[in-house]
Amino acid sequence: MTATGTPAAPRSGRLRPLSLREVTLRDGFWQRRQQVNRNTSLAHIEHWIERTGWLANFTVAPESRRGREFSDSEIYKLLEAMAWELGREPDPGLRARYDRIVAVVAAAQLPDGYLNTRFGRAGQPPRWSDLEWGHELYCLGHLIQAAVARARTGHPDDLLVLVARRAADLVCEVFADAGVCGHAEIEPALVELYRVTGERRYLEQARLFVERRGNQVLDDIEFGRSYFQDDVPVRDAEVLRGHAVRAVYLAAGTVDVAVETGDDELLAAVVRQWRAAVSRRTYLTGGIGSRHQDEAFGDDFVLPPDRAYSETCAGVGSVMLAWRLLLAEGDPRYADLIERILFNVIATSPSDDGTRFFYTNTLHQRVLGTEPGADTQVPRAASTLRAPWFEVSCCPTNLARTFAALTAYIATTDDDGVQLHQYTAADVGVTLPDDRRVGFRVDTDYPATGRITVRITESPGTPWTLTLRIPPWATGATLMTSDGGVTEVAPGSARLRRVFxxxxxxxxxxxxxPRLTVADPRVDAVRGCAAVERGPIVYCAESVDLPAGVALDALRLTPSLTDTPGAVLATCEVTALPDENWPYSGTPSPLPARRSPVTAVIPLRPYHSWAGRGPSTMRVWIPIKTLSGTT
Structure with missing residues (x-):
């Protein structure tokens, strides 16, 4: 077994991931969030899986089971987060908590490897009897991912690994000839288990699941088979569609299968779908999913900000997919999207103290939210402010495993050097394939400022290449070396090859x-509006920052933007809003004009911090003041 210590470890591709031990985050934006996750969020999640009875489901009688059909997966995602954290930094207390939960899970596994608390026992539906909605394979996928994390951090004989292998063996036996799960996840999990163990039948089973999908093997439902991505074979699909989390999980597993089998056609199909979804079905924040009723992608350019579902888990899955594509192809555009999602979806969901979370991530909050109590469990998307727990709590556990493994997404290596993809204070030390040792320290407070200083700490006496990603918005970026030379570098990648x-x-x-951003004119919902960005950060206006008597809807954005620490000051014209009984008229007419336009300087805050100061209305897209004074 390998012990690479990274969530995805393909055996081929343009780039190779670094392990959690090869990159260490230092104080900065992401290290602080990773520490909150370790020190607070893991215990918070553990408390809630105990309180809700989801962990007890593994020990109680079937009739006493509590929670949804997929609640087992939340225990497995917590175990994965714990495994990555133990791999980064051993801790006896955390290890004891991990071992306790693993023992509970292992004791519930049946002799043939079956493990699920919702099916198969007396008084419950039979095994595999509801592939559309039962989530049995989905749950086992997360079990396997947790085991992979433990194996890759130096514990290939851990009890959890043995449990996962028995379950995977059963899956290969039962589903050799037919069947898929209504919620993709088993596919990337089986490929990763193959990568860890070398057992090729796990890869073959993942390939079978991918190839079967889209051939209408699941029952049709009110949302259509596209909800399950079962309407069109993966090779033939043109765009990501249906339930957003299912779509990106399936695409991630498909990339894994394509890379490991050398199937260039299959990889090209996912790249085609990714490009179409990013260019036509993705929010400014990097979030995906604009339909609440089925948590799904909308049609092309249907991206209403006030109806943005943009589920946190979809952001996690989108990072998983883009990371795999980056490793396969080396294109920095994948890292660009990862950065956008990390700062504007992943960082947005949790509260600063790591005990409350957004399930969905709207871009326009029209009414003041209601803050749930600290002991309140709410429906998945009912809370208009961050909530401590949900009846469907996939997002807190998904965030936990993402933050725990975040170090792995910072840099990669190839035969000739190291590529730095995400900018944060960190130490990087890696052995290149030819056994040359390379190391450097990154000093930066990015994204507060844009200076990234790389200090070489280890270097062989031969040339190697340091590659730095230049984001697409960074026109005019410069690179300075120790000899005093300054070079302007274009968006994409800057490569330095020398004897360092x-x-x-x-x-x-x-x-x-600060810069104004406008949407493609086909995005009808925000035509006539602009958003403000600074570096990778999307900004928003909140009602708590408005002068007394000024409504958020009355703001008209002007080009005057001033950069200040923690906020962008936007000069806005404040319009008079109509007060009529009927919001329509026979002829277009501007809003009532003021004799002397009233302006106000409004502080715009990073979107990821919104609702951190209590109930607030909020909007990312703000109408633009035109020359005529109308929008």
Missing amino acids: TPGELVILDLPLH
Whole structure:
């Protein structure tokens, strides 16, 4: 078994991931969030799976089972997060908590490997009797992912690994000839288990699941078979569609299968779907899913900000997919999207203290939210503010495993050097394939400022290449080296190949200025509006920052933007809103004009921090003041 210590470890591809031990985050935006996750969120989740009875489901009688059909998966995602954290930094207390939960899970496994608390016992539906909605394979996928995390961090003989292998063996036996799960997840899990163990039948079973999908093997439902991605074979689909989380999980597993089997056609199909979804079905924040009723992608350019579902789990899955594509192809555009999602979806969901979460991530909150009590479990999307727990609590556990493994997404290596994809204070040390040792320290407070200083700490006496990602918004970025040379670098990648010496500095300056962003005119919902961005951060206006008597809907954005620490000051014209009984008229007419336009300077805050100061209305897209004074 391998012990690479990273969530995805393909055996081939343009780039290779680094392990959790090869990259160490230091104080900064992401290290602080990773520590909150370790020190607070894991215990918070553990408390709730105990309180809700979801962990007890593994020990109680079938008639006493509590929670939804997929609640087992939340225990497995917590175990995965714990495994990554133990791999980063051993801790006896955390290890004891991990071992206790694993023992409970292992004791519930049946002799043939079957493990599920919702099916198969007396008084419950038979095994595999509801592939559309039962989530049995989905839950086992998360069990396997947790086991992979434990194996890759140096514990290939851990009890959880043995449990997962027995379950995977049963899956291969039962589903050799037919069947798929209504919720994709088993596919990437089986490929990762193959990568860890070398057992090829796990890869073959994942391939079978991918190839069967889209051939109408699941029952039709009110949302249509596209909900399950079972309407069109994966190879033939043109765009990601249906339930957003299911779609990106399936696509991630498909990339894994394509890479491991050398199936270039299959990989090209996912790349085609990804590009179409990013260009036509993705929010400014990187979030996906614009339909609440089925948590799904909308049609092309249907991206209403006030109806953005943008589920946190879909953001996690989108990072999983983009990361696999980055490793396969090396295109920095995948890392660009990962950065956008990390800062504007992943960082948005949890509260600063790691005990409350957004399930969905709207871009326009029209009414003041209601803050749930600290002991309140709410429906999945009913809370208009962050909630401590949900009846469907997939998002807190998905965030936990993502933050725990976040270190793995910072940098990669290839035969000739190291690629730095995400900018945060960190130490990187890696052995290249030819046994040359390379290391450097990254100093930065990005995204507060745009200076990234790379100090070489280890270097062989031969040339190697340091590659730095230049984001698409960073026109005018410059690269300065220790010899004093300054070079302007274009968006994409900047590559330095030389014989580096320890102590040598490479300084990348990314221009961080507030900028107005407008949407494709086919996005009807925000035509006539603009958003404000600064670097990778999307900004928003909140009612708590408005002067007394000024409504959020009355703001008209002007080009005047001033950069200040923690906020962008936007000069807005404040319009008079009509007060009529009927919101329609026979002829177009501007809003009532004021004799002397009233302006106000409004602080716009990072979107990821919204609702952190209590109930607030909020909007990302703000109408633009035109020359005529109308929008």
